[in-house]
Amino acid sequence: IGYYDNGAASPRILVIKGQVTNLSSAGKSGIRVFASLLDNTGKVMMEETVYVGNVVSGAKLKTESRESLEKALANPLGEHLVNMDVTPGKSVPFMVLFFDAPENIDSYKLEAKDTQ
Numbered sequence: 313i314g315y316y317d318n319g320a321a322s323p324r325i326l327v328i329k330g331q332v333t334n335l336s337s338a339g340k341s342g343i344r345v346f347a348s349l350l351d352n353t354g355k356v357m358m359e360e361t362v363y364v365g366n367v368v369s370g371a372k373l374k375t376e377s378r379e380s381l382e383k384a385l386a387n388p389l390g391e392h393l394v395n396m397d398v399t400p401g402k403s404v405p406f407m408v409l410f411f412d413a414p415e416n417i418d419s420y421k422l423e424a425k426d427t428q
Contacts, residue, residue: 319373363387365389
């Protein structure tokens with residue numbers, strides 16, 4: 313799901329939330345989501361990378377600084393270690409924030425990769 317919000321860090325934040333499911337037959341750790349914003353020609357406008365298992369609340373989004381929010385989404389093991397040894401079939405939530413997102417976004421692309 314993608315939507316716009318505003319907060320102390322930026323008046324226009326594109327928030328993308330979702331779930332990553334381990335479809336392999338082995339446990340995975342350090343799963344990251346690579347997100348790209350695309351214009352109507354498919355050209356990449358902005359890119360962000362986050363570790364799964366890190367989601368900030370709406371209240372924090374409204375009040376925290378950009379640095380604080382980026383730090384919260386950069387925990388390689390995720391909140392409560394949910395991004396460590398993700399078993400086959402298990403899903404883990406993620407959140408990507410694009411601060412000062414451009415207005416002419418046509419679409420976005422997401423790709424999940426593990427570090428192992």
